[in-house]
Amino acid sequence: MKGVRTVLALIVAVGLAACGSKHEETPRKAPDAPVVITAAGQIDAMRRGVPIDKEASPLPMARVENFDRIRPVNYEMQPPTIPHAIDNYQLTVNTNRCMLCHTRSAAKKFQAPPVSDAHYLTRDGKVLEQISSRRYFCVQCHVVQTDAEPLVGNRYEGLNTTLAKEEKP
């Protein structure tokens, strides 16, 4: 009789312990360091040094900057970045949402910067009425910017900063 009781108590205890460990909530931990450079010298942006058998807590999702102010370019011939959100803008073989405002004829109406003349040239230098097919897919060169933290430190100075420095002395 006593033996049965002990066994029962054991079963209950084990059961409770099992339940406890199952439902125990892990407190939400702060995101891991943004970037870890592994021993092999690789930037580990995906797992950020968290071992493969542990769960990494991701960084907060970056948001697209949507303030409609033209950003300065950082170097000669840089395609300007897009200063607004382009969610669900259809850019397919059928239609090009960007060119609704950025085409030369409509740019003034929408107060949008028109695409440069180079976008109307064919490879052979022929001027077209419509945007050239080789410049059709805008987001090949022009991209939105997010508020994400840079993955690694960077000492690059943009065109304007460099020019200003040269003028000073």
Next chain:
Amino acid sequence: MIGGRLRAIWLRVWGWIKPFWTTVWRPSLHFSMGFLTLGGFIAGIIFWGGFNTAMEATNTEEFCTSCHEMNDNVFAELKTTIHYNNRSGVRAVCSDCHVPHNWTDKMGRKMQASKEVWGKIFGSIESREKFLDKRLELAKHEWARLKANDSLECRNCHQYDSMDLTRQSPRAAQIHQLYLGTGQKTCIDCHKGIAHHLPNMKGIPQG
């Protein structure tokens, strides 16, 4: 001459109608006044309720997407857009945009939809290729309808007077104020393709 022929036609038609007419016109022999009035009243409620329930059933998303034509093409496209998936979880189903909310307009649209039943039976958009070939024509119908009723279905939810322009992006606020606020343009003029992929838009103004 023509009068004589008309008279002959009328007499023949009257010959068919007459038995029904005399039955309807004669006072009831077996049913009481109370039964007929109350029964008529109750039958009316049942008929009217049933009619509206059936009408509502054809307004649901399940009904629309029960056809593969809708489910595999336009509904699949809707799922990627803000009218299906968004921050606050308020969403539009097919009929919110494609069927007027007013009763008379709704009946008119439902009668037009008999053409769509025809299309379904004869498979006018039964394959992806057929659908893509016809997409421009179908889209033009919807643009014309929304243009004609001043984007009524958009405005059932999106009212200009309730838009907080300061919470829109600067370019959206400016354009809305300039063109929507002054009534120069209506929603569909600029927002074609808001919920579905666009057909080839060559030569079609989009803004």
